[in-house]
Amino acid sequence: MVAPPVTAAPVPLPATLADELAEIVGARRVHTAGSQLVTYESDGLPGLARTPALAVLPGTRDELVAVVRLLARHGVPFVPRGAGTGLSGGALADGTVLIGLNRLTRILDLDIENRLAVVEPGVVNAVLQKAAAPHGLHYAPDPSSQAACTIGGNVAENAGGPHCLKYGVTLNHVVHCTVLTPEGDLVELGTRFGDDDGYDLLGAFVGSEGCFGIALDCTVRLVPDAPAVRTLLADFAELDDAAQAVSAIVASGILPAAMEMMDGAAVRVVESSLYAAGYPTDCAAILLVEVDGVADGLDEDAERIAAFCRAHGARAVRVATDAAERSRLWQGRKKAFGAMGRVAPHLVLQDAVVPRTALPAVLREIAAIGARHGVTVWNIFHAGDGNLHPSVSYDANDADEAHRVETCMSEIMRACIAAGGTITGEHGVGLDKLGYMPSLFDDDTLAAMCRLREVFDPRRRANPGKVVPVHSCREWHQSPAGRARA
Amino acid sequence: MTATPSAPPVHAPRSVDAVREVVRDAVATGTALRLLGAGTWPHGGAPVLADAVLRLDGLSGVQAYEPGDLTITAGAGTTLAELDRATAAHGQWLALDPPAHADATLGATLATAAWGPLAHGVGTPRDLVLGLDVVTGDGTLLRAGGRVVKNVAGFDLVRLWTGSRGTLGPIVAATMRLRARPAHECTLALRVEPVAALDALARALRAPTLAPMAVEFVHARTAAALDLPARDSVLVRLGGNATFVRAQRDAIARLAPAEEVPSRVWTSLATLALDAPVVWRTSAPAARIAAAIHDTLAHPHVADGALVQASLGRGTVRVHVPVVPDGGRATLPRDEATRRVRLEAAPATWWREVPDPFDTPLARRVRTAFDPHGRCNARAHG
Numbered sequence: 001m002v003a004p005p006v007t008a009a010p011v012p013l014p015a016t017l018a019d020e021l022a023e024i025v026g027a028r029r030v031h032t033a034g035s036q037l038v039t040y041e042s043d044g045l046p047g048l049a050r051t052p053a054l055a056v057l058p059g060t061r062d063e064l065v066a067v068v069r070l071l072a073r074h075g076v077p078f079v080p081r082g083a084g085t086g087l088s089g090g091a092l093a094d095g096t097v098l099i100g101l102n103r104l105t106r107i108l109d110l111d112i113e114n115r116l117a118v119v120e121p122g123v124v125n126a127v128l129q130k131a132a133a134p135h136g137l138h139y140a141p142d143p144s145s146q147a148a149c150t151i152g153g154n155v156a157e158n159a160g161g162p163h164c165l166k167y168g169v170t171l172n173h174v175v176h177c178t179v180l181t182p183e184g185d186l187v188e189l190g191t192r193f194g195d196d197d198g199y200d201l202l203g204a205f206v207g208s209e210g211c212f213g214i215a216l217d218c219t220v221r222l223v224p225d226a227p228a229v230r231t232l233l234a235d236f237a238e239l240d241d242a243a244q245a246v247s248a249i250v251a252s253g254i255l256p257a258a259m260e261m262m263d264g265a266a267v268r269v270v271e272s273s274l275y276a277a278g279y280p281t282d283c284a285a286i287l288l289v290e291v292d293g294v295a296d297g298l299d300e301d302a303e304r305i306a307a308f309c310r311a312h313g314a315r316a317v318r319v320a321t322d323a324a325e326r327s328r329l330w331q332g333r334k335k336a337f338g339a340m341g342r343v344a345p346h347l348v349l350q351d352a353v354v355p356r357t358a359l360p361a362v363l364r365e366i367a368a369i370g371a372r373h374g375v376t377v378w379n380i381f382h383a384g385d386g387n388l389h390p391s392v393s394y395d396a397n398d399a400d401e402a403h404r405v406e407t408c409m410s411e412i413m414r415a416c417i418a419a420g421g422t423i424t425g426e427h428g429v430g431l432d433k434l435g436y437m438p439s440l441f442d443d444d445t446l447a448a449m450c451r452l453r454e455v456f457d458p459r460r461r462a463n464p465g466k467v468v469p470v471h472s473c474r475e476w477h478q479s480p481a482g483r484a485r486a
Numbered sequence: 487m488t489a490t491p492s493a494p495p496v497h498a499p500r501s502v503d504a505v506r507e508v509v510r511d512a513v514a515t516g517t518a519l520r521l522l523g524a525g526t527w528p529h530g531g532a533p534v535l536a537d538a539v540l541r542l543d544g545l546s547g548v549q550a551y552e553p554g555d556l557t558i559t560a561g562a563g564t565t566l567a568e569l570d571r572a573t574a575a576h577g578q579w580l581a582l583d584p585p586a587h588a589d590a591t592l593g594a595t596l597a598t599a600a601w602g603p604l605a606h607g608v609g610t611p612r613d614l615v616l617g618l619d620v621v622t623g624d625g626t627l628l629r630a631g632g633r634v635v636k637n638v639a640g641f642d643l644v645r646l647w648t649g650s651r652g653t654l655g656p657i658v659a660a661t662m663r664l665r666a667r668p669a670h671e672c673t674l675a676l677r678v679e680p681v682a683a684l685d686a687l688a689r690a691l692r693a694p695t696l697a698p699m700a701v702e703f704v705h706a707r708t709a710a711a712l713d714l715p716a717r718d719s720v721l722v723r724l725g726g727n728a729t730f731v732r733a734q735r736d737a738i739a740r741l742a743p744a745e746e747v748p749s750r751v752w753t754s755l756a757t758l759a760l761d762a763p764v765v766w767r768t769s770a771p772a773a774r775i776a777a778a779i780h781d782t783l784a785h786p787h788v789a790d791g792a793l794v795q796a797s798l799g800r801g802t803v804r805v806h807v808p809v810v811p812d813g814g815r816a817t818l819p820r821d822e823a824t825r826r827v828r829l830e831a832a833p834a835t836w837w838r839e840v841p842d843p844f845d846t847p848l849a850r851r852v853r854t855a856f857d858p859h860g861r862c863n864a865r866a867h868g
Contacts, residue, residue, distance in 0.1 A: 113773035136694065158638045169636065171645070172613055187848055194769015194801050194821065195610075197828050198843025199852050200599070203612055203645025207638050224694035251554040253577065253666020294697045296737075297730030353634040357554040385636045386555075425636035433639070440639055445628045449641040451855040455848065467640060 013053050013097070014074050021056045024066045029103075031055040040098050043086040044145065045432055046346045047396055052079070052093035057100040061120070061216050064104065068214065069184035071097060077461040078182075080210045082122065082153030085145040087349060088430025090157065090209050090466055101152050101214070107131055108217055115222045116175070116192065121152025121215050128220075137222035140167035143426070144334050155218050158207030160426030162258040162333070165384040166292075167223060169426065171206045176219040179205060179212070182462040192219050204452060209428050210463040212456035226257070226292035230302040231320040231329055234287040234309035235280045239263055239367070239379075241313035242285035243360035246383040248308045249289070250356045254301050257292040259384030260333050261285060266340070266378040266391075270332045273339035277332025280316070287314075287383065288333055336380050337391070344393040350409055351433075352416035353425035356386040365415045366390055373408040387425035388416065414439070429467045437469055446472035494520070494536045500544040502619070502627060502658045508540055509655065510625035512861045521652035521863050523563065523594030526587045527760070531598065531651055531830065532837050533866040542593050542656055548572050549659065550633070557616060557633055559661040562593025569662075578664045581608040583700075583756050585804075593657045599649030602756055603700035603723065606799040608665065612648045617661035620647050623654060623857025633661045646852070652863035653844055654856040668699075668725025672735050673749045676742040678703070678718040681783070683742070685776035687720060688798045690741045692772070696734060699723045702755070703779060703796040711793060712754045714747060720798070721751065759793050764807035765830040768821035772801040778821065779803055786817050838867070 014020075022030045031037055032054050041049045058064040071078050079093035081100050091098075104120035107128065111117070112135045119128060125146040128139050142161035143149055149159070155177065160169045167173075176190040190202030205212050236242040242261055249259065262270070264284045271281045279286050287309065291301045306317040320326040341347045354362045363379060366388075370377035381389040390412050394405045413423055413436055423429070423436040437446060449468045453460065497508045512519045520536035524543040543563035550559040553576040560569060567588035569580050584590070584600030594600075596618070601610040608614070617631030620643070630643035647657055678684050684703065691701050700723035710716035720742070724734050738744065759765075764787070770778035775798050782794055782803045793806040803821075811817070816836040818827050829840055842865060844853065853860065 111771075114771045160636060164636070168609070168613065169638075172609065191769075193771045195601075195767070195828075196843075197649070198846070199849050200612055200645045200649050201848060201852070203648070204642050206645075207642055211641070227695050247554055250556065253556075255665075294695050294730070294734065296733035297727040300727050300729055353632075353636050355552065355555045355557070355634055357552055382636075386634055387636050420633055422632045422634050422637045422639045424639050425634070426638060428638055429640065437640060440632075442629060444626050445630060445643070446640070448622065448626070448628050448630075448643055448856070452641045452643060452646060452852075455851045455855050 013076060017074060017076065018054060020070055021054070021067060024070065025056060025058050025063050029057040029059065031057075040081065040084070040093065040100075043084045043089060043091045045087045045089050047348065048089040048092060048431055050092040050094040052098035053095050055098040055100055057103055059103045061104065064099070064101075064214065064216065065180055065184070065186075067099060068180050068182070071461070072182065072184040075459065075461065077464045079463050080152075080156070080214045082150035082156070083124065083145070083148045085149040086153065086157060086430065087351065087427040088424065088432045090428050090430030090463070092431060094465070096464070099214070102150060110135070112137070114193070115224070116219055117222055118217055118219045119151050120217055121150060121155070123151050125149050125151060125154060132222050136225050138225055139220055140164070140173055140223045141170045144337065151218055151220065152215055155206055155215055156208065156210045157428040158426070160382070160385075160387070162260055162382060165259055165382065166255050166257040171203060173221045174202065174206055174218055175221060177202060177205060177215040178217045179214070180216055181213040182457040182459070186216070190219075207428070208456075209430060209467050211453050211467055213462060228295035228298050229257075229290060229292040229326065230298055231326045232289045232302060232305060232309070233279070233318045233320070233329055234289065234306070234314040235283045235316045236285045236287070236314055237283065238313060239285045239363055240360050242287055243363050245287060245309050245312035245314065246359055247357055248312060249305055250384060252304065252308065254291070254304060256289050256305065256384055258288070258290045259382070260288040261379065261381055261383035262288070262333065262336065263379040265376060266336060266380040269343060269378070270336050270339045273335075273342065275332055275335035275339050277328050279332055288329060333380070340378060340391060340393050344395055346396040347391060347393050348405060348409060349389055349391040350413060351387070351389060351424045351427040352413055352421055353385065353387045354416050354419045354421035356384075358419040358421070359383065359386060362388070362416060362419050366412050369408055369411045369415065373404045375405055375408040377408065377412070382425070385425065386421070431466060434466070434469055438472075443472065494538050496539040496541055498541040498544045502545065502621070505540070505542070505545070505656060505658055506621050506625045506627060509621055509623065509861070512538065513624060513859050517861065518864050519862050521597070521656050523591030523597075524565065524589055526590050527594060527598070532842065533834050534863045535866045540656065542658070543591055545593070545658055553578060556664040556666070557635065557661055558664055559617070559633060559659065560592055561659050562591060562657045564592045565589045566592065566595065573664055574667065577667050579667045580614070580662055581665045582611060582614065583752060585756055585758075585760065587757055587760065592660055592662070596648050596657055596660055597650065597652050603702040603721070603752065603797060606701050606797060607697070607699035612645055614663045615644055615648055615660055616663055618644050618647050618657055619659040620657050621655045623859060623862045627658075631661065635663055651844070653853055655862050670726065670728050670731040671749055672724045672731050673747050673751060674722045674724070674735060674738055674744045675709075675714055675747045676720040676722060676738070676744050678720055678742065681718050681780070684718070684779060687742055688776050689773070691720070691722070691738070691798065696738060698734070698738070699725050700752070701798045703798055704755070705783060705794040707791065708758070708793040708795055711758055712751050714751065721747070721755075723749070723752065755795065759806035759808065762793075762806035762808055762831060763810050764832050764836070765805065766818065766832070767802055767804050767828040767830065768819055769803070770801045770821060772799060775801050775803075782819065785819055787811050
């Protein structure tokens, strides 16, 4: 949402490429017609569209390896894509080859004894959950798009979700990946069992947004289902009170499984949709707090949280009494963006993180920025992590409104950076946040990120032009260290 | 700078700029630098070339601590003891208990990615580090990550440097995620008798209804070294509110004969046999940890008074051998999980017998990208 991202200039594809790819995957799995490619021109983020020159959909690991090696021989850039639910424009291919991974959907192993699953990249998060559930296990990262998003995409983005507050993000749950580098080499990163040594290249790979290669398989931890859960809904008449309550709960040291906040405007949108969860429509904000784990002592933690909420002005605190009520409370939160999407043609959603003590001040500032530009900003976010998702529903075809929304969002991001925060907590940089990278990292650090990318992808062909602004890489190549290596 | 005829000169800079100066100077003069924290880890892994030593314990002190955020930023030379004191004042802690003295530094803990029994419940340094300031092998300062608890902006230089053992250049400062200190704690020693009962006990301790912070097997000789009765035991550490600790203690005590022991046993364990000339780790799938422990106890070097401990949940067995075996010849185990052994300390000749994890094709490319001249902690191949 800042200056138009600079992407690497598209490279003309070899005339024979489509035929050569068809030999590997079959002609039906190579899409070149505009009517087919339009499917891939955007991801979950509205407002950015790029059309690939070609999309190829390998159906097996061997086909995928052959496809990537062919592209390496031709020196053709490519963009890997899972379900296309990403929110940063990270899976857009601009006049180049898009590799769709959602046919690689096998769960290769469920190691119940050791609580591990080995999956292909196209396995949908919710499908893995369903496979693990009969064994009393689950995969902890739970992004809101989990019904559609893939584990490969989750690994690429280092995806989060409400329950990452206690359980950690994707990085903390992936122990091994077999990675196909953009040059077509197979490398094993991490270890299925025991502890690894050497460079944490798995840690570097997770969250590399498709720029370091493609995971052919991912081994992830499965976590036992919590034997007991308490879900609380606290209703606040003042937004600031809710923010103060979040800070107090965090500072108390209780580690809830999740702590989500939704402001009154967002609550009213949800309640007027088919996802209505029974939230109080006259509130200024609600907090949805969940504690889980062994039953012992859990009620004390829930009581303390309720007391913090009341002490900070909550009008009411309700505890879900059964599983049905709990899932209804969560549905309102999980489907909130779907509900917002119905209000106007376009929805823009940001992903900043601020120190948790800064939440009250930053929320006040967001309100002020919105008011200044005549834009209604909804706040619905992972409060326990300080991970904000300011959102605006608008009509991108209205030039004046689009401009005001863009300015408003940009000012919000800068306010979050100024508060000591970052520009993305779980959605990735992609194309959308590229312009903010220089305000977060200095030139040397951006150049070092380019160097790390080139360890995996020396020709920068995988997901070109994403994550780190192209000029940072150029500057590195002009530096003495860069020249020595280039 | 101090020097003796036999020892390499030691640089102990007190500022980041001075660190960069030392590194740039080493590049210009072709000097191999050995990076150290406080130098209290007697064996910091594989032997490295050392024309000069760069100590980083001069970069000490807490730079930012906002208790309400549960994050702390400190110089790499800050000791774990100092961090413990600063955070204890607010009922918080940096929940890492690596095998190290309390005067070990934060930087060395991160550079070695060293972890201890608490990793079972809390994770390892890679899970707790949020941001790093580092100096590359060509003297460039990088500021990676941030001070917030969730951050996916850019490629992850933080994870790359964590566990890099100084081979990419020194860590100069770090921001860490803190936890609340548990309101109540309790440590139980469970008797494992006979040792064949370990498999069933390890499985029972993995029940979803139990949530210990640490589950560590110590074999009889190790238990004695900790001033516990000399028998094979599993140490279980519990932390939480009073109801939780009481109920969990009672449930766990039903699994095996149990005795409550003082929590200082964890400090003793962390500092046990740190000067042992041979230390190695092997790993196994968590469900096979008991078999791996049995294999370890039967190992020829272990019979000679070695101390054995194992993190049951993480599937890692750790062995301290107090004297180099006769003739100095290595008989190293290879674990079933990874076909490897990880040496932490060993005579120079032993290191040649295990693959160097920093010497894979991809690792060499990483090294060249950030320490292009190979000046920092370059492996000595003697």
